Amino acid sequence: MALPVAVLAGAVVAAAVVHLRSPAEEGNYPTCPFLMLTGWYCPGCGSMRAVHALTYLDVETALARNPLATVALVGVVIGYVQWAVRRWTGRPRTRMAPAWVLHALVVLIVVYGVARNLPGMEILSPA
Numbered sequence: 001m002a003l004p005v006a007v008l009a010g011a012v013v014a015a016a017v018v019h020l021r022s023p024a025e026e027g028n029y030p031t032c033p034f035l036m037l038t039g040w041y042c043p044g045c046g047s048m049r050a051v052h053a054l055t056y057l058d059v060e061t062a063l064a065r066n067p068l069a070t071v072a073l074v075g076v077v078i079g080y081v082q083w084a085v086r087r088w089t090g091r092p093r094t095r096m097a098p099a100w101v102l103h104a105l106v107v108l109i110v111v112y113g114v115a116r117n118l119p120g121m122e123i124l125s126p127a
Helices: 002-020 033-038 047-055 059-065 067-089 099-115
Strands: none
Touching: 002 047, 002 067, 047 059, 047 067, 059 067, 067 099
C-alpha cells in the first residue's frame, strides 16, 4: 500500500498548494507555454484554476474554467480508488481499456482543444 499512499499524499500536497496559492493571481504560476506561444487555449488551460475551485467545492466555477479536466478528474479519482483497492486486497488487474477507448480519448482531447478556440465556443474557454 506504500505506492497508493504516496500517490494520495502527493495529490493532497499538490491540491493544498493550489488551494493556498490561487492560479488566478498573476505571478503565482507560469503561463501556459502553448497559450503564450500561439495565443490559443490548449486542452489543459484552466485546469489549475478548476482544481483551485474544486478545493473550495465550487463545481460550477471548475466547470467554467475547464469542463473536460473537471469531468476527467472524476474518472481519475475512480481509477485511483479501484487501483488502491486492488493493491489493498492483492487482486491482480483483470481487465484493460481496449485500444479504441484510448484512441477515443485522444480524439476527444484534440477536438476539445480545437473547439475551445473556435468563435462561438467561448463556453469552453477558461475565461
